[in-house]
Amino acid sequence: MAKVIKLKNTDNSFEDCINDLLNICKNDLISINATILEKIESDIPLIKKISSHIVNSGGKRLRPLLTSCAYQMCKKPNDENNRHIGLGAAVEFIHAATLLHDDVIDASKKRRGKLSANEIWGNKMSVLIGDFLFSRSFQLMSKDGSKEILQLLSNTSVQISEGEVLELNNDKDLTINENIYFDVIKNKTASLFSASCQVGGMVTEATNEKIEALKTYGLNFGMCFQLIDDAIDYSSSSYNLGKNIGDDFKEGKITLPIILAYLRSNSEEKNFWKKTIQDLNQDENDFEKALDIIKKYDCIYDTIKRSKHFANIAIDSLGAFKNNIFKDLLIKLINSSISRLR
């Protein structure tokens, strides 16, 4: 395996930063990828085929990368335990399972520019393969055997499904406020970022201070990351990240740009949001009109401002570690994740 992960767009600084991280964690990521490939094996060829489609769909392996990085920052010089490898694969499997189920929930036809699994093999198969990958992740954790880590990751799984239910329950509801939205993204996204960081430290028996720092870093990076992701969907100038701009609008998904725009809108504009988001009654030019209102009230600017709030907390939390190359890159990762939006 000459290159662990192929990234298309090399002039994107977030991707540069990920590449730098992949380089310094290269051996870990090679082992994690080998574990992932080994664990999608099944006597039933279709399981391997669909699992392979989702785990090789061009994802950045961001969560196992956080696990690896946290491990490398915390490990003692002679520590050669490889528990972070299986656990890195486990967090990636949890992530892959949620992607399969998410695409069913959102009726997504594409994922990272390719046809989604539900589009190729149908919703039913996607639900079942999600269950398979989720079970595999618990197999990997059980093999590790740490009660503390199993509790953390099973709590995280509960949190993820709670976040997803909350999000679906709020579907097209314009009365959702910023705090409810923060609850959703904390549960569905940030909790797994946080756990991915924590487990990397936990296997080294790092101090509680360091593990808490990793927890805070992951949680706040996750919040920042999801905020920017949601803002990108309303940014006409953003790079093509395999995500179709305007998808959230088309689905009537309630994210921060919409929440802020609705709260700041006059009554005529409020009616526009009710028609397009609540009733999902959209004309050809409505997305352009939505972008105009979002721009008028600085909603993208303020979404970025919120994301910087979380970014600052994440960066400060790393003060618990001495300066090192991993720490530098984790800080760069945060800053460059915001610069995805430009």
Place this chain on the structure above:
Amino acid sequence: MAKVIKLKNTDNSFEDCINDLLNICKNDLISINATILEKIESDIPLIKKISSHIVNSGGKRLRPLLTSCAYQMCKKPNDENNRHIGLGAAVEFIHAATLLHDDVIDASKKRRGKLSANEIWGNKMSVLIGDFLFSRSFQLMSKDGSKEILQLLSNTSVQISEGEVLELNNDKDLTINENIYFDVIKNKTASLFSASCQVGGMVTEATNEKIEALKTYGLNFGMCFQLIDDAIDYSSSSYNLGKNIGDDFKEGKITLPIILAYLRSNSEEKNFWKKTIQDLNQDENDFEKALDIIKKYDCIYDTIKRSKHFANIAIDSLGAFKNNIFKDLLIKLINSSISRLR
């Protein structure tokens, strides 16, 4: 809680037998039910509502009952550990999660005579609440903390999803033979029966001989149970078990009565099966016609014969235990499960 579980039909001997088991395991089942109710709590009211709908849908708590029974048979006189309570709730949660996802896969409108969760709250919510319950089951197991038990139950979860994928993949395929069908029901049903029995013994540190006996009992009971379940769907004289007779036929589901009937059919009859099952092109009288062919070739009689094969293995496996009330009832449970079909 005066009565743990309400059973409608008291003159059915399988249900009598379950009631007898519920009586001698009464305290365990009360505690397991309390744990189930405690663990469907969530900050999100809808999660509790849908979870409650599925866990209180009139199921017999057969799997936790097996866990309790196995525990009671194996425990030493002074053993007062209550680990089987949390684990009994965990196996019921795995079962409930698969029911929610199954009903989405099969587009079932009813479960045990009541509207199914997907019919009330939609497929998306059912997928997510299934994920929630599945995560909860791993939370309960993590709390128990036994690596061996976690490995068993995560392996079982992988097996269940493999069985479900295999079944969906074989959908409407008349070339499926008996062995492939056995693989499906072993994975999707019998594996959890087997694991439910095993964990009851494992928490008592019973001898390997006894744990192997429980494993064999559960696996073969599960095979026997699923075979009878599949036969009931083609039995016009069977009691109303909240299951609509003929559902499997309508869905084109490949179960043993159909597999045997197709293999034994003449070419005209084979064309009938191709039209009705493969092409799902069914007229008003086709179910009656299907029953006639199934009767002509003794397919229900032979499905029962196969189930008795597994029943005998299950009953013999209990030879590893001295005679006791639990063993007597576990044997009666097997025999009466076959007499559901009459």
